[in-house]
Amino acid sequence: MGSVGAKEVPVLLSPEGLRIDGRKLDELRPLSIRAGALHQADGSAAVEWGANKVLAAVYGPREVHPRHLQQNHKAVIQCRYNMAAFSVDERKRPGLDRRSQEISKVIGEAFESVVFVEEYPRTSIDIYIEVLQANAGTRCAGVVAASVALADAGIPMADLLPAVAVGKVGGAIALDLKKEEDNFGEADLPMALVPQSGRLVLLQMEGHLTEPELAQALDLGVKGCREIYEQMKRALRERYAVGPTAGASS
């Protein structure tokens, strides 16, 4: 990864085992989740995670467009992950490139693994993920946001989907890589967990990991996902809290 680049590799891990932003190997970046951040969507969420800013909106169940995608026995889930032109250092050409199309596919499949699609035949549940500011881990931030947005839309599903990327930096397995770690790290492994079943519905990997390192990375990712899960539930409780302390959002 990035070995072809001529740039000098920064020191990613201090002798004390701390990362470039002072985090420990198993420490997440600061994460804030706001459910119901948008007004027109049936469900929505805004996620700020480290220097990532990601929005998700859910529309549906509603009529399927294009019509031929309609399924008689279940709802179809259509997911669109998109990055804003200004979300990265060098302007990105607007629209879905091949990376975004692949990510849209795997995220859609992850959600179809947990949403009770049989309940809404001949409809579409549309998930829109918009990355406004990117700093590594945007697909995981997108899954977290979309998951909260689905719950906010009242779509029945088996569970929320916390997601996080694990990687290898400075020879060590580390949780939740930020941009510099992703660019110069030795591996990147994003995943999404179904906490109730302990199973993974999204899993990708690129880089170099031995078998024991891979096992360690999976375990660390699952642990990270469980932490994120608690924050997702908290965001939803805040949105729907009643009484004097109820959240004022939207």
Place this chain on the structure above:
Amino acid sequence: MSEEIDAEIRTTHVLDLAAEGKRLDGRGPDEYRKITIEPGFVTTADGSALVRIGDTAVVAGIKLEPGKPFADTPNAGVLTTNAELIPLSSPTFEPGPPQPGAIEVSRVVDRAIRAAETIDLTRLCVTPGEKSWVCYVDMHVIDHSGNLIDTSLLAALSALTHAIVPAKRFEIADADYPLDIQHYPIECTFVRLGDAIVVDPTFDEERSAQGRLTVATDEAGHVVAMQKGLIGAFSPDDVKDTVRRAFRHGDELRARARGGAP
């Protein structure tokens, strides 16, 4: 509609068999279909191979042309990977721009080739910042009977292994020379059928699958790429188990790709 009913019946049958530890074609859960590799299948390409895994067939062709290096990698050549799922190969493929399925195959194969550092791209640089080779890896799926990812990477790798850089034709050097292969990534794809996780799925098995998992390994004991696809889930223990199995199959398939002979 009859197509839907047919698919439903086949799915039920595939899953019933899997529950008894059996498969439609009589294979064991950890057995590949018959693999044949035909290097040099297309003589107009700078490297090529026809690879069959069972009834699935993919032709990969390599073309090398002089071009310009990317601004952020002035000392390296350019590698471009593309998979075409042409309508000739399956009733499920339609003409038009690449669908998400084709993009996924391209990108998952590309990820393995790139992450494994299969070719030393710096050796494809002619003049830093100005001139370098562009290596096109094009994969044509000509018969889709399942497991396009493993078949496509095996075809690409076999084609790369036998590729010749046409340096003389483009007047860059006095003689042509073989492309330098540093590492040999192999992808192994598994699908979940109920509680069973089987390798090298057929078209019917993929359609019945409750999740697909691809693991790419290199010859030095690294996992270099992974991709979970389709609707379904795998536990971390399932993943660790498939990684072990992928290493075992990887060694076998790698020897085939390097040698080319059965």
